[in-house]
Amino acid sequence: MNVVILAAGMGKRMQSALPKVLHPLAGKPLVQHVVETAHSLGAQHICVVYGHGGDLVCERLTKACPDIPLNFALQQPQLGTGHAVQQAVPHLGDSPLTLVLYGDVPLISAQTLQALLAVGAPDRLALLTMEVADPTGLGRIVRDQGAIRRIVEHKDATPQELQIREINTGIMLIPTAHLGPWLAALKNENAQGEYYLTDIVAQAVAQGLQVASASAQAEFEILGVNSKQQLAQLERLYQAHQAQTLLAAGVTLMDPARLDIRGKLRCGRDVSIDVNCVFEGDVELGEGVQIGANCVLKNVSIAAGAVIHPFCHLEGAIVGAGALVGPYARLRPGAELAQQVHIGNFVEVKNVQIGPGSKANHLAYLGDGEVGARVNIGAGTIFCNYDGVNKFRTVIEDDVFIGSDSQLVAPVRVGAGATIGAGSTITQDAPAGKLSLARGRQVTIESWQRPQKKPKA
Numbered sequence: 001m002n003v004v005i006l007a008a009g010m011g012k013r014m015q016s017a018l019p020k021v022l023h024p025l026a027g028k029p030l031v032q033h034v035v036e037t038a039h040s041l042g043a044q045h046i047c048v049v050y051g052h053g054g055d056l057v058c059e060r061l062t063k064a065c066p067d068i069p070l071n072f073a074l075q076q077p078q079l080g081t082g083h084a085v086q087q088a089v090p091h092l093g094d095s096p097l098t099l100v101l102y103g104d105v106p107l108i109s110a111q112t113l114q115a116l117l118a119v120g121a122p123d124r125l126a127l128l129t130m131e132v133a134d135p136t137g138l139g140r141i142v143r144d145q146g147a148i149r150r151i152v153e154h155k156d157a158t159p160q161e162l163q164i165r166e167i168n169t170g171i172m173l174i175p176t177a178h179l180g181p182w183l184a185a186l187k188n189e190n191a192q193g194e195y196y197l198t199d200i201v202a203q204a205v206a207q208g209l210q211v212a213s214a215s216a217q218a219e220f221e222i223l224g225v226n227s228k229q230q231l232a233q234l235e236r237l238y239q240a241h242q243a244q245t246l247l248a249a250g251v252t253l254m255d256p257a258r259l260d261i262r263g264k265l266r267c268g269r270d271v272s273i274d275v276n277c278v279f280e281g282d283v284e285l286g287e288g289v290q291i292g293a294n295c296v297l298k299n300v301s302i303a304a305g306a307v308i309h310p311f312c313h314l315e316g317a318i319v320g321a322g323a324l325v326g327p328y329a330r331l332r333p334g335a336e337l338a339q340q341v342h343i344g345n346f347v348e349v350k351n352v353q354i355g356p357g358s359k360a361n362h363l364a365y366l367g368d369g370e371v372g373a374r375v376n377i378g379a380g381t382i383f384c385n386y387d388g389v390n391k392f393r394t395v396i397e398d399d400v401f402i403g404s405d406s407q408l409v410a411p412v413r414v415g416a417g418a419t420i421g422a423g424s425t426i427t428q429d430a431p432a433g434k435l436s437l438a439r440g441r442q443v444t445i446e447s448w449q450r451p452q453k454k455p456k457a
């Protein structure tokens, strides 16, 4: 199958320098949703018709979808949807069918497109249509005794035709062999002076071809984005849909209206998610995981029974079974917590593997290193990993106790069972099983007197 994605419109009403189809919905450019859906259907040739914003659309898409082969066709100037598809024709493969999609209709689903593909054939035009409550502005499907005869645009319709509530979503499946000749025959004698793709329907009918239709599963799938208001509405509809899918799968959501998923969220049984959480990229929550209010999780995997307390920011991290994180903790890429690890408030972990049962409960920076099992890291501990140019590792073996307010100046190793006295600046390896201290000795100055303020006259 060939796919043509129309994305040349300028999107003036977005009031933005960014081309419309690059505005994000659920964290991803509108047109990227469409490209990925087309790819998931096994499309061999995907051609994106671009115009306004020019090369940026090509650049961003190529970068965002490195594994999807894409062609691009420039449409300049924009003379209508029929003219747009015409620009793609030289880039199409020889598949018998060509599917037309829209870069600003991001939520069209693979299931709905499968239903359209199911009624398509090399000698049949297939339209995706839908009965809507308010068809204002949209093309109407004109039928005669049930059979589709043509599409009339809102601006060209008679008062009688305006009563029709079955609308053209714009998405259609076209026999590739007919596409070139049909497009070449289009005229722009209409209210907008445009070459309408929709006029190929009347041509198909005149040539005795069948015109079939399928309808979309949900109305949000066919909604287009023309303004920031519509973008915001579609974002909410999509998030509500995702929340309902999670609820149906047994996830507890404290408020389905206060959840944002910008990517993929997979949940085991009995997961519960409190309000105002944002999930980005690929997130996996194991059985019984609890996520507190106001957490942001990006590309993380959290094993069974772990609890993330409120106000945590986790990115590129792995959290082991039964671990406790937060409140107010930050896990950065490469943070790997084994089972039963505790990371408390105002603790930042980056690129450190932490062994089972170890704890850093308050105010610490753990960057670039390795921590064994059953280690206790006191409040205020810092891994000094950076000399301004290079990064070095801190290694802490099993059963170590790091006293509060210690600095471990990497590269450094603390042997198994060692204790570091509070307030130490450790610059050399600390031997196993011993107490190491690195701080000034306490002295008392017997003769010292505190200066006195002179009483004001």
Ligand code: UD1
Residues within 6 Å of the ligand: 006, 007, 008, 009, 010, 049, 075, 077, 078, 079, 080, 081, 082, 083, 084, 102, 103, 104, 137, 138, 139, 140, 151, 153, 167, 168, 169, 170, 195, 196, 197, 198, 224
């Ligand atoms: C089109 C359909 C209408 C349908 C509606 C659904 C036509 C003539 N009409 O109307 O029947 O109900 O979509 O939303 O097709 N585009 C280009 N190049 C152009 C013109 C448009 O790439 O020269 C792209 C736009 O960026 C947009 C899409 O095609 O993504 C639709 O264009 P638009 O002008 O919005 O079509 P409508 O008038 O809404």
Ligand code: CA
Residues within 6 Å of the ligand: 192
């Ligand atoms: Ca138009």
